[in-house]
Amino acid sequence: MRDCFCTINLDQEEVYRTQVVEKSLSPFFSEEFYFEIPRTFQYLSFYVYDKNVLQRDLRIGKVAIKKEDLCNHSGRETWFSLQPVDSNSEVQGKVHLELKLNELITENGTVCQQLVVHIKACHGLPLINGQSCDPYATVSLVGPSRNDQKKTKVKKKTSNPQFNEIFYFEVTRSSSYTRKSQFQVEEEDIEKLEIRIDLWNNGNLVQDVFLGEIKVPVNVLRNDASHQAWYLLQPRDNGNKSSKTDDLGSLRLNICYTEDYVLPSEYYGPLKTLLLKSPDVQPISASAAYILGEICRDKNDAVLPLVRLLLHHDKLVPFATAVAELDLKDTQDANTIFRGNSLATRCLDEMMKIVGGHYLKVTLKPILDEICDSSKSCEIDPIKLKEGDNVENNKENLRYYVDKLFSTIVKSSMSCPTVMCDIFYSLRQIATQRFPNDPHVQYSAVSSFVFLRFFAVAVVSPHTFHLRPHHPDAQTIRTLTLISKTIQTLGSWGSLSKSKSSFKESFMCEFFKMFQEEGYIIAVKKFLDEISSTETKESGGTSEPVHLKEGEMYKRAQGRTRIGKKNFKKRWFCLTSRELTYHKQPGKDAIYTIPVKNILAVEKLEESSFNKKNMFQVIHTEKPLYVQANNCVEANEWIDILCRVSRCNQNRLSSYHPSAYLNGSWLCCQETSENARGCKPCTAGVPADIQIDIDEDRETERIYSLFTLSLPKLQKMEEACGTIAVYQGPQKEPDDYSNFVIEDSVTTFKTIQQIKNIIEKLDEPHEKYRKKRSSSAKYGSKENPIVGKTS
Helix, strand or coil: CCCEEEEEEECCEEEEECCCECCCCCCCCCCCCCCCCCCCCCEEEEEEEECCCCCCCEEEEEEEEEHHHHHHHCCEEEEEECECCCHHHCCCCEEEEEEEEEEEECCCCEEEEEEEEEEEEEECCCCECCECCCEEEEEEEEECCEEEEEECCCCCCCCCCEEEEEEEEEEEEEEECCCCCCCCCCHHHHCCCEEEEEEEECCCCCCCEEEEEEEEEHHHHCCCCEEEEEEECECCCCCCCCCCHHHHCEEEEEECCCCCCCCCHHHHHHHHHHHHCHHHCCCHHHCHHHHHHHHCCCHHHHHHHHHHHHHHCCCHHHHHHHHHHHHHHCCCCHHHCCCCCCHHHHHHHHHHHHHCHHHHHHHHHHHHHHHHHCCCCCCCCCCCCCCCCCHHHHHHHHHHHHHHHHHHHHCCHHHCCHHHHHHHHHHHHHHHHHCCCCCCHHHHHHHHHHHHHHHHHHHHCHHHHCCCCCCCCHHHHHHHHHHHHHHHHHHCHHHHCCCCCCCCCHHHHHHHHHHCCHHHHHHHHHHHHHHCCCCCCCCCCCCCCCEEEEEEEEEECCCCCCCCCCCEEEEEEEEECCEEEEECCCCCCEEEEEEHHHEEEEEECCHHHCCCCCEEEEEECCCCEEEECCCHHHHHHHHHHHHHHCCCCCCCCCEECCCCEECCEECCCCCCCCCCCCCEECCCCCCCCCCCCCCHHHHHHHHHHHHHHCHHHHHHHHHHHHHHHHHCCCCCCCCHHHHCCCCCHHHHHHHHHHHHHHHHHHHHHHHHHHHHHHHHCCCCCCCCCEECCCC
């Protein structure tokens, strides 16, 4: 049996790590990671490890997916066979190389061919043990009967070394010098030779680590006097084929990868305007936003950008109300209200995830931490009881947790976000209008979201709502499931009004009898009244700081150590809407505090400052704080959130120094005054919303992409509108059109025409950009390096 965990890597850089699943050969992780990719990459890789306490963790196998192939796997759950991990195949980065061929005449009149190899630089080499490597290169001229090798100097602590070294190799031939043969090489000679460049990390006292290689045939110079290009480093196959991939097992992944080219804002005006008019369109099914949901293969693809865009412009409440009202037309039983997966319910689910994160954190996190960190058994199913378990004690443990959680939830109305309250009020009104004779429907309409789809889901999977760092263990999951079921039923006002509870299991029915008291019903009703009331809440929210982000990083010491050098220390960073603090450990008192109002700029720090990657600087009213994140994704997230929270500060800087102030001068511009004005403009275009980070151009671009992908279905919908208009009613026979909701064929037809016209106009700049991108990124350039020959 093994203690397994997985890592997610961009090339060789680890960006996420799952929890360890102990003593299992079929570990179940169930962990979700969503992140922006802040840099170019070749492979998205997943490594499976066997945890080892005393030695290095053992790499069992890996799944490496090329960037170009990600789209083929996107949106599908797939089993991938694990491949063996060979240190010679773990490569990333690229090499800049120039080759020239000179002809020299020797003293005896023969012609000597001289090959000039100029190794200029490398870019994007991997970290070794979390730090920048000490790279050097070997340059070899390889042929049937020769292997001449030369070596560059070692460059210290850098992933982007500038070698700029030139090597000369002599290639002789028997023919005498003639003007005709000048600067030419006979084909049979040239075909047999190639330049091989191997990159290594200098291990000093330990073995050097292979970083990658490239092979360039000398015949690239057959038609040109010189050849200059960037090459991607390739793995080296050392003939080790003994590992059977079948023996390593498989990894099940569900990857969703999107790549959008976002144009300047002015291009998106017409599409954005059409989408934002959606709430006012009568009927709502004829609106552009609703049509998008109808034609997308997966409604979830449409929901996220749509909800974010409408939220950003305060249009979500009227749109969600209108689509929920359409939902209710097809609902015959008040007890099944909002139970399906319609566009309305998915929009509300997504909205609660976006705006309700902080609400969940302040309401549930302390109790969930207590449950996950304790080992109290709460199993009440007689079949699942372990030997020595006392079912009565377990019932008491479970009741204690349910009571504590329930009490916190029903007292939390003041923390409920205003957008959620506004939508709950609308749901309550339209549900009462639909079922005027049911006194409980006004509550079940709200509880079906706030309890069933919000609190109950967060309790059973706290890691997906960032309430816990990892998927809990099996016993804790079982406890959370039992709590979630009870909370869900307690919150469902409709089930409380019936004589029987809704549980299928007899042991849960028995347990729930403890809660069938009037007090619980009154508490639920009061809570639902409070969060679906139109009265403006007295804001206790602004007085409480909003928790935004926390995590472990390294910061450069503010003072000097005994030997006079500044060093880097591991610290726990915590950001709220009021202040950035760091602590020795989570939960300990803050060592250092920067009020958010004092932050003047947050920018990346050049690697050359301290020979460390993923660094950024927080420039404030005192000395800059230099911080090193654990990977590029984490660094990007911290810079983004710090920029957003400080975006409205007075005296924000317009320029900054991209390097550090060391030894009496700024490394970037050599200015000697520590207070010298910055030499580079600060990053502009900060997103406008702190708690809801929305880039509306990007969301509109995503919607454009979805419309483009779904054009065939949009065409069918247009034809359906025409058919209905001609025959004065919908087709009775089941056909391709029966899946569409078309209430008003004329209005829907007009909207579809508008969508098609806008998409057609947007196609032009996209096509221009694609052509420009493909022509500007010449093959062999830094942006589009050559994929060289492998061994």
